[in-house]
Amino acid sequence: MSRSRDVPSLVAAAREGDPRSVARLISLVENGDPALPEVAAAMAPFAGRAQVVGLTGAPGVGKSTTTNELVRALRATRARVGVLAVDPSSPFTGGAILGDRIRMQDHSADRGVYIRSMSSRGQLGGLSAATPQAVRVLEGAGCDVILVETVGVGQAEVEIASLADTTLVLLAPGMGDAIQAVKAGVLEIADVFVINKADRPGADITYRDIQGMLALGERGPGDWRPQVTRAVAVKGEGLDDVVAAIAKHRDWLESSDNLRVRRERRAAAEVSAIALGSLRARMGDPSQGTTLTELAAKVAAGELDPYAAAGELLAGLT
Amino acid sequence: MSRSRDVPSLVAAAREGDPRSVARLISLVENGDPALPEVAAAMAPFAGRAQVVGLTGAPGVGKSTTTNELVRALRATRARVGVLAVDPSSPFTGGAILGDRIRMQDHSADRGVYIRSMSSRGQLGGLSAATPQAVRVLEGAGCDVILVETVGVGQAEVEIASLADTTLVLLAPGMGDAIQAVKAGVLEIADVFVINKADRPGADITYRDIQGMLALGERGPGDWRPQVTRAVAVKGEGLDDVVAAIAKHRDWLESSDNLRVRRERRAAAEVSAIALGSLRARMGDPSQGTTLTELAAKVAAGELDPYAAAGELLAGLT
Incomplete structure (x- = not known):
């Protein structure tokens, strides 16, 4: 995000109902800005x-x-x-x-x-x-x-x-x-x-x-x-x-009790989507040792099956 | 899968072009049968x-x-x-x-x-x-x-x-x-x-x-x-x-070189989908310590933000 306004002041202005600050915060969210966790917090x-x-x-x-x-x-x-x-x-x-x-x-x-x-x-x-x-x-x-x-x-x-x-x-x-x-x-x-x-x-x-x-x-x-x-x-x-x-x-x-049940289910979906997104980003990261790209080349060549490849990928991550 | 025919004999029959064996193998795949990795191999x-x-x-x-x-x-x-x-x-x-x-x-x-x-x-x-x-x-x-x-x-x-x-x-x-x-x-x-x-x-x-x-x-x-x-x-x-x-x-x-490029890209998508699916299954598994459900309840109650919750979830998995 632009350095001209930091997240706390955007949040404060959004809390006061300032439409431009609300718009800016939603843009941060939509673009997956690095400040997203701070906005969420x-x-x-x-x-x-x-x-x-x-x-x-x-x-x-x-x-x-x-x-x-x-x-x-x-x-x-x-x-x-x-x-x-x-x-x-x-x-x-x-x-x-x-x-x-x-x-x-x-x-x-x-x-x-x-x-x-x-x-x-x-x-x-x-x-x-x-x-x-x-x-x-x-x-x-x-x-x-x-x-x-x-x-x-x-x-x-x-x-x-x-x-x-x-x-x-x-x-x-x-x-x-x-x-x-x-x-x-x-x-x-x-x-x-x-x-x-x-x-x-x-x-x-x-x-x-x-x-x-x-x-x-x-x-x-x-x-x-x-x-x-x-x-x-x-x-x-x-x-x-x-x-x-x-x-x-x-x-x-x-x-x-349905409101609580629905909202907890929603939060669970949200949390796991964020966690999976972060893992997905790590999988594609070549600094993580055995990379997805190398494994994919073996699968495409018929040298490895995709389940075995997924197992190797996870072993490298965890 | 039914114990009446094991994967190797289904594969052998499918290789011979037996339509019922092909159909059986695709059903295993579609249903996410435990034998799926064996079929893939x-x-x-x-x-x-x-x-x-x-x-x-x-x-x-x-x-x-x-x-x-x-x-x-x-x-x-x-x-x-x-x-x-x-x-x-x-x-x-x-x-x-x-x-x-x-x-x-x-x-x-x-x-x-x-x-x-x-x-x-x-x-x-x-x-x-x-x-x-x-x-x-x-x-x-x-x-x-x-x-x-x-x-x-x-x-x-x-x-x-x-x-x-x-x-x-x-x-x-x-x-x-x-x-x-x-x-x-x-x-x-x-x-x-x-x-x-x-x-x-x-x-x-x-x-x-x-x-x-x-x-x-x-x-x-x-x-x-x-x-x-x-x-x-x-x-x-x-x-x-x-x-x-x-x-x-x-x-x-x-x-x-496009065939190789396309197929390696496809294999990468396949491998990461399998890996993410397996992680997703583990996340929902209550035997894994700090469960998704507990974290989701805190997020729904406004006590925790979803990014912090995702971080805790991953720390528990890896």
Whole structure:
């Protein structure tokens, strides 16, 4: 990082709500700056202050618009809101997501909102590595709710569920069979379903399909029953119901042991990602004796199998 | 694995081309069976026998049909062909990919073709962990060309490029702006572009767009210039051109140092993935002293930052 401002003064300014300091700290996190451990240490005491809300859905369901309107609805409850829009770096959708960010500038004059696009492109363990640290920065800056938005492709939505307190899954009528989506795994991660574009034909069918699937799920008396809400984000309709469902889920988390369990699981994923990242860096380091490169050459030549090579590599590290 | 047949006899039968033994060995690999290192050791000497061809593209471009017809065209050259259809476990597309496998049964009577669907669902490092081992099994079984097919979402196509000798990117007219796709990163990984559905309106525009983008790329005299081919897979047209482009790329790889470089890079990724997986397993193991769970609880409570926790975790392991 630039030497002009040190981490403690950036943290102090971020704690006061200075948006430029928050932005600088998130950049440090995103770039894997050497100051990252210092930022993490400074932010540690504020862990768990905010409700982290993951927001995912297939391309075309209206994620950007919904996020934008959800920010507006949350602001009406006087909550301070952070938004992390995470681009899971798909060559086929990446550009569009980032382009949509421009719409978010609606909130640019509001000091109670921080909005940030993050790209996980090229980073191993992308989302899981940088996002939790960025969440901590926003918690330190006093956010009450942090929305983490990502497009629902590949493993991104599973990752998002693992770092969120509350996961919203967006659907839209006419985007293919809702039951298919639900069967394929979304049912397990969604705390709140939002059927967007609910004024379109087929919205009632999607709603009934989801309710039907939920009715089939086995739940004990204290278990959370996923809420199903309807919205027309482009007209700003239905977002208050989404806000209410998010608050209801927070109340449930706090009244049960689930908040602690979810957050400890999240911290475990975070710690092991950092530890593995550090080992990965050491493996590639030629000063570590038997290098990965030498072993790889033997494997490629058929002289060594990859398991034996991995064993030699670890023996050299530990 | 079942005790009825041990690894050496399965390997011997697979070497003779017995399809059931090949299938059994790939299952061991896919399930992370304890016999996996033994399988890998047995297959190590056959590393690099086949040309590994990655095949990727957005949903809807006709990947299954193209793979199917490409197998037919390759068989006409008397090559033995293996197909690994890797499902990157997207809740939104997974079902369809597996469903399409049924079409592949066209080749079920042909002893020169092995076809296998693999799911990376839930596995950390999914594709990168099991696929290279499955490739080794197919190499051991005498395949000359191994097609690794995956849908182009998230990081899957980057992973596929990292494990293939030759990467095919499928496009189709009317699937959105080709230039967008190319800009967003596909240009860097494609060795051969296949414009499928080339009888549809807009195919010429897609072809010209890609050629235009390629003309802008900087290449030295010995560098590979990505080939652009056109096909109508559903009618079985144009696949011979694709086979020719694949062969041309193989010749280029062999005449340059690129084959060795690509394969050593691939082996390095494979070895480090295995090593990291083994460390990951040890981290979660409560018998290892200071456990991840304890550290995670402190991080969640704000008593420890995740970097300090990762440091403690590694100190306990090494």
